[in-house]
Amino acid sequence: MSRLIVISNRVSRPSKTGNQGGLAVALSQALRESRGIWVGWSGETTDNFTGHIGFAEDEGVKTATIDLEEQDVDEYYNGYANKTLWPLFHFRIDLAEYARDFEGGYNRVNQRFADTASPLIEPEDVIWVHDYHMIPLGQMLRDRGLKNRMGFFLHIPWPPTRLLVSLPHHTKLVSTLFAYDVIGFHTEEWLESFRHYVEKEMNGTVDGDYVTVGDRTIQAVACPIGINAQDFKDAAISATADEMGELVRASLQNRTMIVGVDRLDYSKGLEERFNGYGRFLKDHPEQHRKVVLTQIAPPSRGEVESYQQIRATLDAIAGRMNGEYSDVDWTPIRYVNQGYPRDKLAGIYRAAKIGLVTPLRDGMNLVAKEYVAAQDPADPGVLILSRFAGAAMQLKDALLINPYSPEEMSDAINRALAMPLDERKRRWRAMMDSVEQQDISWWRQCFTGRLMAVNRENAPPEEAEPAG
Incomplete structure (x- = not known):
């Protein structure tokens, strides 16, 4: 051999x-x-x-x-x-x-x-x-x-x-x-x-x-x-994932979590994502105090100036939006500059009712597939996905958007929040079939x-x- x-x-x-x-x-x-x-x-x-x-x-x-x-x-x-x-x-x-x-x-x-x-x-x-x-x-x-x-x-x-x-x-x-x-x-x-x-x-x-x-x-x-679909499914129902999910849900106080998980990189469209979420808060004041965006963005390539700039920009946008919309018991953006092990991450994905994966350009983007694999089949979340990610070619039942358009992102978030269970299940099942059939092996x-x-x-x- x-x-x-x-x-x-x-x-x-x-x-x-x-x-x-x-x-x-x-x-x-x-x-x-x-x-x-x-x-x-x-x-x-x-x-x-x-x-x-x-x-x-x-x-x-x-x-x-x-x-x-x-x-x-x-x-x-x-x-x-x-x-x-x-x-x-x-x-x-x-x-x-x-x-x-x-x-x-x-x-x-x-x-x-x-x-x-x-x-x-x-x-x-x-x-x-x-x-x-x-x-x-x-x-x-x-x-x-x-x-x-x-x-x-x-x-x-x-x-x-x-x-x-x-x-x-x-x-x-x-x-x-x-x-x-x-x-x-x-x-x-x-x-x-x-x-x-x-x-x-x-x-x-x-x-x-x-x-x-x-x-x-x-x-x-x-x-x-x-991805290793079976491995990620197993991770999502592990004791560690359950513990992490319960911790997240308790902190949300019955609010709906939107999650983004990306390396800190300008190709991931994080600035555009924050602005799109800001447009959602502006368009839908009735959703204030009901939703939280958790953005996990571990830093990378800190020696490169453009990466230092994107981090400073995101710090400023998150600070401005939280200052404008926060209340004493609600912060609309949780911006976290650290990574998590796979099993804890699976628990975070499972606790999120919306996965926001909106790169400006991406070869594939495995976060989209991980989010799908981590969902509870009985009550799956909704994936909002950039049409400019390679994953959009396979995950056609996600809500596909133009990440450069704050209005499209706002509309997609509102649609995902209102999506009935039977539609969520149908969309998730079609995407999960793709994730399982065309896995890493x-x-x-x-x-x-x-x-x-x-x-x-x-x-x-x-x-x-x-x-x-």
């Missing part, structure tokens, strides 16, 4: 507390089954990069990590990955920063990952590279003589061609994707944007799942990621099945076996 080699920016080691995310759980399971290795950055820094690999094994999952220099972190991670690619790929060209040092650091660190991983890879291994941090890694591994089956999955949106061409050396970057055998996206929209770029900017051709540029043909597929098998079936005759010409 071929081993699976997973390469990503960060490595998530199995946790005995069970608080790994769904992606980490799925990859860990695959790694155990194949005796594979997870390669990535340790999250630590070193004065001088030595190439030293830190090996570990936790609960049957082998990991290999490297430390990076401070300059690497500044240029590769904080720089090109999160100041250049992240905003651009989320359609925020106004926030993208282009600097030669960023691009140079990005390529240098990918070279370091290639140097680290290459000696660990055996000829029959299957390599799966993840996300925007590692786009050129496949080509760098090919440059080192690797002929293995190799796949890449992008966990964020692929931007329209008219935006992507603003990236310096965009064609050079995209061309490195053709070193892979299979590349995956969450939705048909992101896949179609990729195909359009290849046709218009690279004179490529598309034939079904096959995309050709020059003499290289790869598979490009849409394969939406899911389905996603993993969808992608790796394609990758395992790759015909090696499709290897790049310079790596093909000699004739005769």
Whole structure:
């Protein structure tokens, strides 16, 4: 059996507390089954990069990590990955920063990952590279003589061609994707944007799942990621979730809770969400003292200025709205800057009658699926979902809205509050069917099945076996 080699920016080691995310759980399971290795950055820094690999094994999952220099972190991670690619790929060209040092650091660190991983890879291994941090890694591994089956999955949106061409050396970057055998996206929209770029900017051709540029043909597929639905259902009825839910419900004093759970990021539409909720309070004074918005937003990427700005903006909006609408025994917004373990989070979701998931742009958004999975089938809540999240392609029975419109958000909140039980059940059941059928295991098998079936005759010409 071929081993699976997973390469990503960060490595998530199995946790005995069970608080790994769904992606980490799925990859860990695959790694155990194949005796594979997870390669990535340790999250630590070193004065001088030595190439030293830190090996570990936790609960049957082998990991290999490297430390990076401070300059690497500044240029590769904080720089090109999160100041250049992240905003651009989320359609925020106004926030993208282009600097030669960023691009140079990005390529240098990918070279370091290639140097680290290459000696660990055996000829029959299957390599799966993840996300925007590692786009050129496949080509760098090919440059080192690797002929293995190799796949890449992008966990964020692929931007329209008219935006992507603003990236310096965009064609050079995209061309490195053709070193892979299979590349995956969450939705048909992101896949179609990729195909359009290849046709218009690279004179490529598309034939079904096959995309050709020059003499290289790869598979490009849409394969939406899911959650561990059964695990999350179980978490939602655990003792910890029950205790958390009771604590939340007691604090609400019979009020209805609306919940949002997001990393503190401008792509999540938190400012627009607060403003939409503010419009609801303005439009519906009869609902004052009856509803509470609980927004959980753990901070991220605090070194990046745009993230500092969004936190300051949200602090100001929440403070202003609470000052305007609060009473001595009612605060309309609970704004929490910390995260919670999965089982406690499941209890919070279950206590909320409305899930407000309104990103401005999102590759998928698993919070939407977690909210659905955590609901009580006898009395499910209502999901309000941005039509610009990848999850909207699957969860069509949510109340789909334009997150830029405060009026639409206000109307959707009012509709959700008034929705009768039979409609809530019908909508929830349809969404839950999707969540259960296309779960995290389905996603993993969808992608790796394609990758395992790759015909090696499709290897790049310079790596093909000699004739005769």
